[in-house]
Amino acid sequence: MSFFKKIARDIANKVDPQRHSERHQEQLHSPQGPQPQGNYGNSFQQPFEAPPLDDHFVEVQPPQQPGLTNAPAAPSDSTLEALKLPDEHHNTIPDFSRVGYREGHVRIPVIPVSVIVEPSNNDTMDDTARIQSAIDQVSAQPLESIGEDGAVVRGAVLLKAGMYRVAGALVIHTTGVVLRGEGQDEAGTIIVATGAIQRDFILVNGMLSSDMGTVQNQQTLARTKDMMPTNGYKSSKRPSTTTMAGVYVPVGETHIPVESIEGFSVGERIVIERPGSDEWINDIGMDSLPPRPDSAASVQWKKETFTFKYERTILGIDDVTSSLIIDIPMVMSLDPKYPPAKVYELIYRSPMISDVGVENLRLVSEFDPVNAEDEAHGWYAIVVDNTTHGWVADVTTMHFVSGIFASTWSRYITIQDCSVLYPVSKPTEGGRRYQFCLNGQMGLVKRCFTNNARHDFITLARCCGPNVFVDSTGVDANNDTGPHERWATGTLYDNITCNTINVRQRLWKGSGQGWSGAYQVVYNCTANGNNSCFQDAPGSTNWIVGFKGGQTRQPEFEAQSTLVRAENATVEPRSLYWAQLVARVGDAQYI
Structure with a gap:
């Protein structure tokens, strides 16, 4: 055999x-959307x-x-x-299995409830401060390790079934905090984004503070750079190296030949930084983009904005070939005709939170019922950024401009069993109705459903992957x-x-x-x-x-x-x- x-x-x-x-x-969540069927390989x-x-x-x-x-x-092994x-350069389909929360092979943990919030049952009350206060209360609790997968948690805020009205935004900014409801259907937990503020609604972001979600801040800062801070990598005292001269590293490869393996160790997190270059941009024709039909100039690609930084873990070091063996294969080739890639220790400039989630609830945005293209209301229902190992699970969103977004500085995020329904916006203009969007690395969307989108399932500019x-x-x-x-x-x-x-x-x-x-x-x-x-x-x-x-x-x-x-x-x-x-x-x- x-x-x-x-x-x-x-x-x-x-x-x-x-x-x-x-x-x-098992008992808490109810399924939504299509379900996978059989057959593993x-x-x-x-x-x-x-x-x-x-x-x-x-x-x-x-x-x-x-x-x-x-x-x-024919026998399945031929497939x-x-x-x-x-291809002619030996690029092959990469292994995509190390994506999502804790690399996808463990269940999302059930975090114990620490604070319970009851619905106000008041159609005129703003629940922003009440819910944010509960999140902040849990954020102040000590961390506790659970399971064998490295998860560290504080606790969950449980919003009991009923309706909540939020005029600002909700911010999860600390490791180990979960916002949980009691169901995503009409009998479950419903949070309504009220008012005519064009803002992202639930923000899971280690670089924000809880006061960023107040109505006053959202009125002045919503969807500005202040609400979308950029992380980055700090320099390290540890040695760096470059990929070996004259060696082509194909897509799908996990052995990265480098000029020096000195100072690197198994288990270390690294960045493989593939620089942009004028020659590469010229080779793919992106320095000669034609003007638009309205005669407006196209923005030509510049090498400074096309440097790609792939995060990986060293699983082994091959002394004979001077190679670092990485956990996730390359998803972009490293061609020796272009400048070599730089390899260095991964240190984030700002903290990344982990083991955070939004689960088992429904989010609904108010909008002008007489204006089918109204955009003065909730934009993205959920944005996850500056976060590693997080999740959005069993969530339904309705009437937002866009849906659920794992942004540029998200890592190992799972979005599962979610539905993004009936967006309200201009139906065909750019930047709208992005329903499930992954723009970080190691993101996973599974068993999700959407309707009336512009783009159902997409990535954005310079998304590194996988x-x-x-x-x-x-x-x-x-x-x-x-x-x-x-x-x-x-x-x-x-x-x-x-x-x-x-x-x-x-x-x-x-x-x-x-x-x-x-x-x-x-x-x-x-x-x-x-x-x-x-x-x-x-x-x-x-x-x-x-x-x-x-x-x-x-x-x-x-x-x-x-x-x-x-x-x-x-x-x-x-x-x-x-x-x-x-x-x-x-x-x-x-x-």
Whole structure:
């Protein structure tokens, strides 16, 4: 029996294929949105062992019809081999399994309740200060370690079922604090964003303070840079190094040859900083973007704003090859024709909070009922930033301009079993109706649902990745799912159903966004429209596998088309993300 068949058999014997759809609180949370279905797969080998590119995926056969006979499927291990899909530089599909809270393989913890808040049952009362006071009370409690995964918690604020009215914003700014309700349906906990203040509503951010959510501050600071502080990396006294001259490091690789391994140690968190360069920008044509149709100039890409910083952990050090072995594969290639990447110790300039969450409640924004395009009200329902290992779970949002956003300085965030419904805004203008948005690193959206979006599931400019959207559905969007704006890397769209999926050249659109992304994976996804577009930037690769949906015959901008494999078919394993997670951790836990 082959290795792959043995692993597949062991998984089939040990794992109930429905277990990963269980909720992290057995009685507390109620399911929303689509649920994952069965089938786990096996591991990937080192990228240089990959076979030639050929179409030998295992397609899931449709039900037999009278008078027709379905051909038997090939062994599933051939599909796993095909999924390596190296390009001419040996770039391969990365392992996406280390995303989400605590790398995705443990349940979101059930944090003990520390403070209980009752609804005021007063339609004229502002509950902002009352709820924020409870959050601050829990924030002052001592930290306690729980479980074996490194979680440190203080406690949960429980908002009892009923309606709460918040005229400002709510801020979670301290490690180990959870805001929890008693249900996301109409009989559960409902927080209404009242008034005509255009602001983000629940802010999970280690660089904010509780007074930033007051009505007075929101009236003057909402959606300014003060409310969106930038973190960064501090310099370290520890040695730094650069990637080895003349060595190409492909996407999917975990061995990073460096000029010196001196001073680095196993378990250390590092940054791999790939600098921007004029030559790279020229090679992909982003220094010659044409003007917009209205004759306005496009913003040409500049090297200073296209430096990418990937956070990783050292799992091993190879003295023979002078290589650092990292936990998460590269999701952007390191080409020796461009300046070398710098490698250094990860130290944040400002504190990052952890083990924080928003769960099991409903958020509703007031709006002008006679103005279907009203925007003087809640913008993003939840924004998570300057946070590592956090979550948003079992939350429904309604009537906000946009939904749930894990922003640039978010790390290892899980957004699960959430619904973003009926946004109210101008329906087609930019910057609006971004329903589930990941722009940090190691983010995970799973089992979520949205409607009436512009963009159902997206990343934004210079998003480093990896990030994963899995087992989720968008209905009636007027724009696309996929990387948006400028050059996101390392995103997996896995079993996503929506109207349109694009990975493409945007050229002059949005003031000169150009290439929206590279090294993107679209796996067993379905687009209900006929205008999806997949294109590869020069020197890069995307992987489109098992795509069902219509592709445009007239792309808006000409570019190299991405090879679509197993078109209009479903391949096994059903989910790439779940297959990779099972291959890495076995049958530990499914969440």
